[in-house]
Amino acid sequence: MTSRKHDRTTLLIGATTPLLAACEGPQSALDPAGSAAELIARLWWPTLFVAVLVTLLVLALLAVAIFRAHKRNAALPLSARQSRNLVIAGGIILPLAATIPFALSSFSIGRTIDAPLPDNAMTVEVIGKLWWWEVHYLDEAGDRIATTANEIHIPVGEPVRFLLKSDNVIHSFWVPNLQGKTDMIPGRTNVTSMTANEPGVYRGQCAEYCGTQHALMAFLLVAEEPEAFDDWLAGQRQPAAAPETDAQARGHDVFLDAGCAACHTIRGTPANGEIGPDLTHIASRRTLAGATVPNRTGHLGGWITDPQHVKPGNKMPPSELTPEELKTLLGYLESLE
Known part of the structure; x- marks a missing residue:
């Protein structure tokens, strides 16, 4: 005994x-390694700048109002016309001037990211489980040619189509360094794509609360040179x-x-x-139990x-x-x- x-x-x-450090770099949407993530990061920085500027302006106006309210010899209050003009300028014109360009940019980036892929683009089916990821590689006819779990390999420089499904609750598929979030909804197939610009091991995760082990529902995405990827996929196809x-x-x-x-x-x-x-090929994987x-x-x-x-x-x-x-x-x- x-x-x-x-x-x-x-x-x-x-x-x-x-497993706290399985990846080669930080898990961050601001450290892009894919074309879609680069577009998202490019929009994020000016959005942050304008948001900070507006916040500082509002705080400054608030400070002036507080100072004037406590000053004994404060100037006369604004007239009704001045108040109306201030509300129109500060409450309507400025917010629209700040948000419309970002809304248009976001719409344009979304269309670029969701642009149709070539018919011969590689297709990967990912199914959200409780609490792990089932991954199938599909051929041009849609038949499964290889199956793995919690680890996705893609070739660098080639667009990859992802068919996202769930057989239980709502999950969200997210590789911050490469792409934005896409929900996985039971009974529905959502489609996204990503292109890795450089080799690396990137951490992905579920970004939608899905139950007890949501925090530990992660996976690794391995971007490798096309030759190395072809060798890996050929091995995964074998019994x-x-x-x-x-x-x-x-x-x-x-x-x-x-x-x-x-x-x-x-x-x-x-x-x-x-x-x-x-x-079938568990020994080839880097992690266990959803990374x-x-x-x-x-x-x-x-x-x-x-x-x-x-x-x-x-x-x-x-x-x-x-x-x-x-x-x-x-x-x-x-x-x-």
Whole structure:
């Protein structure tokens, strides 16, 4: 009993620490790395400048009014005509002069961002789950050619179409460095697109409160050179590699016998569950549990053993495995590159 407890505790080491720095740069809409994000940032800065200027002007007028009200020899109050002109100028003309250019600019930027993509643009289907992301790569006929979870790869310099769906509640798909927010509404498919201008790993997240683990519903978007992306996608299209050692074969059997296959798919095996993420190439992913923790042996063991400890409220039940079963299962999963 002592040995089993020690082994399970060892595998849980590190599983309590959220993944805080999985990306190569800041998660910020003001640090654009995509064409759409650059347009949004270009509009944001003058909007901030005008908002600050207007705020300072209002505060200045308020200070003058307070000063005049407490001054003994204050000048006579404004006439009715002067008051009317002041209201028209300050309450109607100036606000319209400040907001109309920004409204027109916002409309123009929105049309540019939503411009139709070429027919041969790559299409990625993303489905919001509770609380993770299911990702499908589609061919020109709309058929799924590869499936992953919580990690999206796109080629640099090429526009990518995203079909956004939800099978539960409203989510919002957002990669601040690359694109604005787009809602994911049950029963509806919303479409957005993005183009990464430079390679990098960017953090995306749900931007619409969706329940207990909304704060930990994140994903990584990996923008890479087209050649590297093509190699990655070719690997993702393949079924899982067959076990190469006896230990991996035992881990494969544990996966099937422990009930994991009821929720998860590993293509090329009898496991075809559709409730949880596809694990065909789980070892190739950088994170686990919606970018909550790094994809390392200890975190993976902790996640399998006690997922509620890592991400309370998620839909995955705990697994009652012996230390030997857990060890062989981890060895098998880590072979699924």
